[in-house]
Amino acid sequence: MNKMTLVKPLRDAAQQVRPAAGEKAAVTLSEHIIEIISDSGEGAQRCGQSLGAIAAKMGNGIWTVEIIPAEIRPPARSVAGASGNRIRLGTRRVTNGGDETDLVVAFNEQVLLGRVRSGDLKSDCIILLESMWRENSDPTVVASYVETHDQLVAAGYRVYEIPMERECRKHVADARRGKNMFALGMLCNLYSLDLQLARDQIALTFGKKGASVIAPNVKLLDAGYEWADANLDFKFRIPASGVTEPQIVVNGNTALALGILASGMEVCAMYPITPATSASHYLSDVFEKVGGVVHQAEDEIAACTFAIGASYAGKCTVTITSGPGYSLKQEAIGLAVMGEIPLVVVNVQRGGPSTGQPTKAEQGDLLTAMFGSHGDAPKVVIAPSSIEDCFYSIITARKIAETFNMVVVVLSDAGLATSQQPFPRPRFSDAWLAPPVNQSTVPTGLEPYAWDEATGLARRFVPGQPGGVHTLTGLAHDRLSHVAYDAEINEQSIRARSLKLAALQKTLKTPPVFGGETGDLLVLGWGSTKGAIEEAVEDLRAEGCKVSSLHLTFLQPLPSGIKEIMQRFKQVITVEGNWCDTPQDNIIDEANRRYSALAMLLRSRYLVDVDCWSEVKGQPIKPSSIRRVILEKLRPN
Amino acid sequence: MNIATTDCLLRMYDEQHELEDYESGVPRWCTGCGDNAILAAVQRLCRDENLRPEKTVFVSGIGCSSRFPHYMKTYGFHGIHGRALPVAEGIKMARPDLNVFVNTGDGDCCSIGAAHWIHAIRYNMNMTVMLHDNQIYGLTKMQASPTSPRGLKSNTTPRGSYLEPLQPLTITLGVQNVSFVAQAVDWIPEVLYDILSAAFHHKGLSFVRILQRCPEWLPKLYEPWVQDPQKILLLNHEQGIQVSPNLAKVYRNLESHDPSNMNRAREISSVLDPIPVGILYRNPDVPCYEDLRHAGQPRSRNFIKAGLEAEFDKFTVWPQEAERRGQAV
Numbered sequence: 001m002n003k004m005t006l007v008k009p010l011r012d013a014a015q016q017v018r019p020a021a022g023e024k025a026a027v028t029l030s031e032h033i034i035e036i037i038s039d040s041g042e043g044a045q046r047c048g049q050s051l052g053a054i055a056a057k058m059g060n061g062i063w064t065v066e067i068i069p070a071e072i073r074p075p076a077r078s079v080a081g082a083s084g085n086r087i088r089l090g091t092r093r094v095t096n097g098g099d100e101t102d103l104v105v106a107f108n109e110q111v112l113l114g115r116v117r118s119g120d121l122k123s124d125c126i127i128l129l130e131s132m133w134r135e136n137s138d139p140t141v142v143a144s145y146v147e148t149h150d151q152l153v154a155a156g157y158r159v160y161e162i163p164m165e166r167e168c169r170k171h172v173a174d175a176r177r178g179k180n181m182f183a184l185g186m187l188c189n190l191y192s193l194d195l196q197l198a199r200d201q202i203a204l205t206f207g208k209k210g211a212s213v214i215a216p217n218v219k220l221l222d223a224g225y226e227w228a229d230a231n232l233d234f235k236f237r238i239p240a241s242g243v244t245e246p247q248i249v250v251n252g253n254t255a256l257a258l259g260i261l262a263s264g265m266e267v268c269a270m271y272p273i274t275p276a277t278s279a280s281h282y283l284s285d286v287f288e289k290v291g292g293v294v295h296q297a298e299d300e301i302a303a304c305t306f307a308i309g310a311s312y313a314g315k316c317t318v319t320i321t322s323g324p325g326y327s328l329k330q331e332a333i334g335l336a337v338m339g340e341i342p343l344v345v346v347n348v349q350r351g352g353p354s355t356g357q358p359t360k361a362e363q364g365d366l367l368t369a370m371f372g373s374h375g376d377a378p379k380v381v382i383a384p385s386s387i388e389d390c391f392y393s394i395i396t397a398r399k400i401a402e403t404f405n406m407v408v409v410v411l412s413d414a415g416l417a418t419s420q421q422p423f424p425r426p427r428f429s430d431a432w433l434a435p436p437v438n439q440s441t442v443p444t445g446l447e448p449y450a451w452d453e454a455t456g457l458a459r460r461f462v463p464g465q466p467g468g469v470h471t472l473t474g475l476a477h478d479r480l481s482h483v484a485y486d487a488e489i490n491e492q493s494i495r496a497r498s499l500k501l502a503a504l505q506k507t508l509k510t511p512p513v514f515g516g517e518t519g520d521l522l523v524l525g526w527g528s529t530k531g532a533i534e535e536a537v538e539d540l541r542a543e544g545c546k547v548s549s550l551h552l553t554f555l556q557p558l559p560s561g562i563k564e565i566m567q568r569f570k571q572v573i574t575v576e577g578n579w580c581d582t583p584q585d586n587i588i589d590e591a592n593r594r595y596s597a598l599a600m601l602l603r604s605r606y607l608v609d610v611d612c613w614s615e616v617k618g619q620p621i622k623p624s625s626i627r628r629v630i631l632e633k634l635r636p637n
Numbered sequence: 638m639n640i641a642t643t644d645c646l647l648r649m650y651d652e653q654h655e656l657e658d659y660e661s662g663v664p665r666w667c668t669g670c671g672d673n674a675i676l677a678a679v680q681r682l683c684r685d686e687n688l689r690p691e692k693t694v695f696v697s698g699i700g701c702s703s704r705f706p707h708y709m710k711t712y713g714f715h716g717i718h719g720r721a722l723p724v725a726e727g728i729k730m731a732r733p734d735l736n737v738f739v740n741t742g743d744g745d746c747c748s749i750g751a752a753h754w755i756h757a758i759r760y761n762m763n764m765t766v767m768l769h770d771n772q773i774y775g776l777t778k779m780q781a782s783p784t785s786p787r788g789l790k791s792n793t794t795p796r797g798s799y800l801e802p803l804q805p806l807t808i809t810l811g812v813q814n815v816s817f818v819a820q821a822v823d824w825i826p827e828v829l830y831d832i833l834s835a836a837f838h839h840k841g842l843s844f845v846r847i848l849q850r851c852p853e854w855l856p857k858l859y860e861p862w863v864q865d866p867q868k869i870l871l872l873n874h875e876q877g878i879q880v881s882p883n884l885a886k887v888y889r890n891l892e893s894h895d896p897s898n899m900n901r902a903r904e905i906s907s908v909l910d911p912i913p914v915g916i917l918y919r920n921p922d923v924p925c926y927e928d929l930r931h932a933g934q935p936r937s938r939n940f941i942k943a944g945l946e947a948e949f950d951k952f953t954v955w956p957q958e959a960e961r962r963g964q965a966v
Contacts, residue, residue, distance in 0.1 A: 057954045248952045261945050266936070267730055290944035291936035293730060298756040302723040305716065309696070309727025312714060313735065317727065335717050425953050428942050437732070463712040463728070463735055466691045471661075471706040471713030474699075483707065 024229070026192050026237035031061075031090035033098050034191075036183055037115060038107035039076045040069055040083040043180030047105075048085020049420070050184055050201050054193050055087070056249045056422045057201075059240030061094035062087060063531075064251075065620070066418040067115075068359045077141075082111035086120075089191065091239050095386065095531025097419065099624040101125055103190075105183045107164070108133060109148040116152070120619075124156055128186065130179075131161035160232065162186070167227055171219050181217045185224025192237040195225055246425040252390040252416030253279035256346060259394030260318055261290055262426070264433035265344070267317045269295045269306040274358040275414040276322040276348035300328035304345070308332060311341050312472065314437035314462040316402050318344040318394070322414075323352045323365060326372075333407055334373035337497065339472045340449070340458065342401035342408075344394065349413040351618050360618030361415035363527055363577035366597040369409045370556045376494055378501045379407040381556040385530035388423035389553070390416055395432045402434065404500045405460050411555075413577070415528045415620040442467035447479040449493070456499030501557050508554055510561030515541050515548030521633055522569035523549040524610070525576065526598055529621055533575055536626035547630050552598070563606040573611040573633055574599040575626055580612045658690060659683045661710040669856075671823030671849030672702050672769060678830045679738070679767075680709070682837060693736040696725040698745035701776050702769030702849070705740035719750030722757040722766070726926075729762045733933040736837075737764040743784040744774050747803055751783075757842060758812040760926040765836045765843045768805055771851040772858060779854040786858075805846050806906035806917060810899070816841035816923040818902065819916045822848045824863050825888075828871070828914055831878040835916060841923055848912065862912055866890070870908070872915025 034051065038044035045066060052064040067084045074081030088098040100122040106112035107130045115121055133145035153159050168175035168182050181202065188198045199218050206213045250258065256279045260268055268287065270280045284294040297303035300321060307317040321329065326347045336343040349365045351357025369381045380400055384393040390412055397408040439462070448461045448470040461468035476484040476493060484490050513522075514534050525533045530551045537549045550565055552558065566572045580596040581588045595603065599612035613629045615621050659680040666672045683693065693711040697703035699718035706713025712735075716724050725739045746754050746768050757766070773791065774780040781791040781798040784805065788797040809818050817839045821829040829847065836843030850859050862868045866887050872894040873880045880891060890911060894901060896919035905913045927933070 243954065243956050245956055247954045248949060249954060250952050254952075258945070258948060261941070261948065264941060267727070269727065286944070286948055288931070289947075290941045291931075291934050293930045293932065295730065295930075297723065298752050301720060302753055302756070305720040305723040306727040306730070308716075309714070309724035309729075310731035311727070312724070313694075313728040313731040315731040317731070331717055332720065422954060425949055428945060430938060433938060433941060463694050463732065464691055469690050469710055469712050471695075471709075471715055473707070473713075473715040474717050475715065 024233065024235040026235040029236050029238050030092070031088065031094070031098070032102045032191070032236060032238060033086065033088045033100065034187065035067070035084060035086045035101050035104045035115065036180070036187075037067060037082045037084035037104065037111045038180070039081055039111060040072070040074055042083070042107055042176060043178075044084030044105075044107065044183075046205065047180035047184045047187075048087055050198070050205060051187055051193075052085070052087045052420055053249055054188065054197050054201050055089050055191075056247065057197055058194060059242040060238060061090040061092050061241070062249075062420065062422065063094040063097050064088070064420040065097045065415070068418070070357075070359055077108045077110040079110050079114040079117070082114040084111075089238050091241050094421065096535060096623065097415075097532075097620050099622045104128065105187065106130065107179065109145050112152075113148055121157070124158060127152065127157050127159045128162050129159055130164045132163065132165040134161070167223060168220055171223055172216050178217055178220045181220040182224035182227075185221040185226075186228040186232075188221070189225045189228035190232065190235055192235060195222070243422075247422040248425050249420055249422045250387065251278075251418055251420045252384070252387050252412055253348065253418070254282050255387050255390035256320070256348075256394055256410075256412060257283040257286070259391040261286065261292070262391070262428075262432045263395045263398040265318050265398055266292045266315050267295060267307065267310045268292070268320060269297050269303040269310070269317065270320045271297050271300045271303045271325060273300070273322045273325045275350055275417045276320045276325070276346065278417065279320055279346070279348070300325040301332060304329040304332035305335075308336050308339075308341055308343060311336070311343050312339070312463070314464070316342045316344065316398050316434055318346060318398070320346040320348070322348045322350050322358075323356060324354070326365060326368065330373045333379065334375065334377045335474045336407045337373065337377040337379055338474050340405040340460070340497070341472075342405055342460075344397045344401050344408050344410065346394070346410045346412065348417050349411060351616070357618045359414060361413050361528065361577060361620055362616055362618065363411075363413060363529070363597070364579070364616070365411060366526070366555060366578065367600075369411055376498070378498050379409055379556065380404070380501070380504065380554075381409045381411060382554055383411040383527035383552070384416065385527055385551055385553060386423070387416065387419065387421040391423075391426060393553075398434060400504065404457065404504055406500060406504075411527060413528050419620075437464070438462055439464045441465065448472075448481045449477065449479045449496070451479065451492070451496035454499070455503040456496035457503060458496070505557035505559065508557065508559035510559050510565070511550060511552060513548050513550055513565055516546065517548070518568040519546035519548050520570045521545075521547045521630060522566060522572045523547065523626070523630065524552065524572065524574045524598060524602065525549065526552045526555055527577075529575055529577065532621050532623045533626055535623040536630060539623070540627060540630055545630065545634055547634065555598070555601075558601070558605065562602070563608060566602070566606065566608045566610070571611065571633060572602075572608060573613060573629070574602070575621065575629065576612060576614045577616060577621060578614055579616050580614045652687070652689070654684055654687055654690070656680055656684050659710050661708055664708045665704065666701065667853050669850065669852035670701070671771065671847070671851070672705065674823040674826055674829065675767060675769060675847055675849065676705065676708055678826060678833055681830060682833050683709075683711070685834070686837065688736055692734065693738070694725075694728055695738045695740060696721050696728065697740040698742070698750060699776070700742035700745045700774070701771075702740050702742040703745060719745055719748070720753065721745065722750060722753040725764055726757065726760060726762050729764055729927050730930065730932045733763070733927050739764060739766040741766065741768055742775075743768065743770045743772060743782045743805070747783045747805055755808075755812055758809055758844065759814045761814045761816050761841045761923050762926050763840055763842070765833070766845065767833070768844065768846045769849045770805065770846055771849045771855065772802070773851055773854045775851055775854060804907065807903065809844050810903050810906055810918060814923050815844070815918065816920045817843035817916070818906070818918045819843070819845045820848070820912070820914055821845060822859070822862070822869070822912065822914055823850055824859070825869070825884075825914065827881065827884060828878065832916065835878060835919075839919060840921060841925055868911045870905070870911040870913045872905070872913060872917065874916075876919070877916040
């Protein structure tokens with residue numbers, strides 16, 4: 001037992017920790033990043049989610065990210081098998097996952113190794129490590145554990161060996177189930193979180209399973225709390241700034257699904273694909289309660305064409321997918337463009353091309369979203385930049401789709417999909433909802449494609465409307481929807497569909513600049529990178545750097561005023577999660593450098609010399625990386 | 638822009654439709670194309686059933702037969718190759734009040750759209766599906782299709798096609814939830830009409846394979862069967878179609894086949910010569926997917942709002958609670 005508990009005291013934090021007469025004093029912090037990792041199925045994810053929820057309820061800013069292995073059941077104790085959760089916990093509102101981790105709870109040393117090698121842990125990270133492996137019957141396990149442990153200690157990590165399994169077995173027979181709640185109890189103690197709130201959270205989490213499941217989990221929670229209190233000589237407190245209005249705590253995919261509920265759409269057609277599917281899981285559970293249908297189609301193409309059929313029949317419909325599924329839908333998306341059928345397509349981006357990195361974040365689909373499908377197929381592309389945005393972007397997308405009879409692509413990504421961040425509880429608005437199916441008679445003489453000369457807009461004809469019978473076709477067609485054999489007509493219809501995008505563009509506001517209106521450097525981004533970019537910019541501005549940022553939600557069409565903003569800065573750079581060649585590679589020069597997607601768009605549209613920096617490591621881009629990029633740009637050499 | 642009006646919800650008078658109410662332009666199919674016969678039968682059916690044109694949608698994919706909706710004066714959806722069925726399913730899910738018909742060819746249905754065909758049978762949504770099977774790709778100019786007879790010389794199989802043809806009837810009858818399977822030929826219009834009428838009245842997905850002549854690419858393909866009535870096996874039953882006495886004088890090769898008999902249906906479907914014509918299988922008790930999913934139920938604003946607020950409640954952190962907890966620590 002002695003050997004087990006405090007193998008290594010807290011070294012450099014000794015002056016911070018002042019144990020006073022049996023009571024530990026808590027060190028006050030502004031933020032900390034905490035990870036809980038285990039083999040798949042050991043419940044680390046639930047532990048992390050619960051921790052985040054408890055902290056959010058206390059009024060802390062949080063951002064949680066799932067750590068997901070690529071396989072459902074990776075081998076136990078494997079370096080690539082880490083499953084769990086990463087929680088950034090702060091006093092202020094937290095807008096991104098932050099930098100390196102301050103404290104890790106690991107259920108075995110192998111999953112921990114995976115995290116160490118990923119470079120995501122601070123060099124002096126506190127590690128709370130399950131110690132049972134030291135006494136394992138298999139000598140190779142013991143050797144592996146001891147070796148890893150000693151290496152980590154030598155490398156400067158502050159390793160605490162914790163007999164979690166042994167402690168849990170004092171309360172339950174099968175410690176493998178429930179150890180996560182013991183860990184949660186420890187963390188509640190270490191971060192001065194309200195234990196009663198944690199008990200309530202367990203009741204909420206296991207509510208459906210009843211008291212027989214809740215009671216032992218609460219017992220383990222209490223045990224973890226008490227054990228940490230008695231055996232660990234440090235404690236933190238991250239003051240909560242408190243919340244003044246009700247907040248919703250959900251991840252990006254749940255927010256998307258809530259947006260679908262709120263938009264009044266009735267049908268979501270999908271095919272299972274990572275990382276989009278969890279949105280459909282949640283939606284499947286709740287949609288029918290409000291009269292909706294989640295249709296799991298036989299394939300991605302069927303999902304998209306089913307959605308198109310439902311939309312055509314008068315009810316704007318959404319289809320949700322990720323990278324490969326988005327590729328498969330391209331021909332159908334072109335049909336919706338050609339037929340001018342409103343359609344919302346959500347692409348929760350993952351690493352690509354091909355199967356790529358299904359569980360990892362990337363922003364690789366921007367150009368595909370804009371230019372995908374053969375021929376000239378103008379469509380709207382918007383990218384939510386926060387969890388809250390995921391909710392509202394669907395409502396906006398539905399509205400634009402029906403107003404302009406267009407396809408609206410919503411680009412989320414794996415980072416937003418699994419991250420949780422509190423945002424103000426939306427206040428229901430009637431304006432969110434789709435109107436009832438229009439069944440009014442079509443005025444005599446009105447054509448099914450009566451394109452307005454100025455805007456390209458035409459009234460949409462819906463089956464059931466008397467006087468509106470016509471055959472919609474994917475072939476080039478004239479105003480009567482008759483197949484166009486005349487080249488002139490083809491050009492007229494392409495013009496009309498293109499004008500609609502311009503008409504929408506006229507309604508868009510110039511996005512606000514974050515920071516000063518002029519300066520040495522402007523950082524442009526889109527989608528999930530907003531929080532990290534603005535954090536880096538804010539910190540550097542506080543240090544005197546003349547850097548600002550501009551984040552784009554509308555990617556197609558781009559709002560007016562962007563060129564003028566860019567011209568007020570000496571340098572402009574995009575930060576993106578899609579590949580760009582780096583000039584540091586010998587073979588790369590201006591003649592062959594491939595720019596990141598947004599940089600390429602801005603360069604071609606505005607003739608501004610936009611540089612780019614990107615990272616495609618499958619992880620959300622860290623504020624510290626962006627900080628480094630900005631500093632390099634501002635102070636070359 | 639979209640304001641519901643009631644001017645079309647109630648009709649205070651009966652509307653009678655004539656054939657011309659369903660006719661739109663002159664079909665651009667070849668003279669002698671079997672699609673013309675199918676079009677005539679369908680227009681007659683619409684008239685006889687007095688279908689409201691604005692409540693009727695013909696959905697198709699790509700190919701000669703998929704031009705069908707353009708020649709109907711109803712709503713039509715001429716989509717992309719192979720995807721007529723999922724489009725039609727989406728329409729039916731959103732609007733169960735609409736009459737939905739699907740026109741698809743052997744390339745459209747049995748090749749590029751084969752996955753949708755299998756699953757459409759399983760969904761069993763209430764619609765009438767016509768497989769215009771001419772055993773050749775026509776619009777792209779004579780390539781072998783999955784139903785082309787083995788050895789057929791085409792532009793992609795100049796030395797004869799290599800594989801045995803796929804049999805649409807046996808495949809359809811092998812899929813779970815199949816509820817209506819029939820076969821017709823374009824050259825016996827009376828039976829074609831009777832089968833389409835029965836298909837329309839069946840609640841569920843009615844799959845009608847129609848052997849259809851292509852005078853341009855395979856003018857002689859069906860000639861032996863057209864010329865010799867004995868090479869047609871007419872399925873006759875009180876629960877199926879009833880062959881008229883006049884027709885029975887010509888087509889004497891009759892079999893009394895009860896459409897509820899799946900085993901016999903499968904046996905009949907595997908016979909290629911004589912060609913069976915009639916209703917092979919019908920089961921009105923198979924549930925429709927749109928009914929299982931409660932499609933088309935009206936939803937009020939308050940209903941949606943209540944559902945949404947209940948979901949928000951699940952995820953909400955209330956300020957009082959947060960403040961209280963914050964102070965407690």
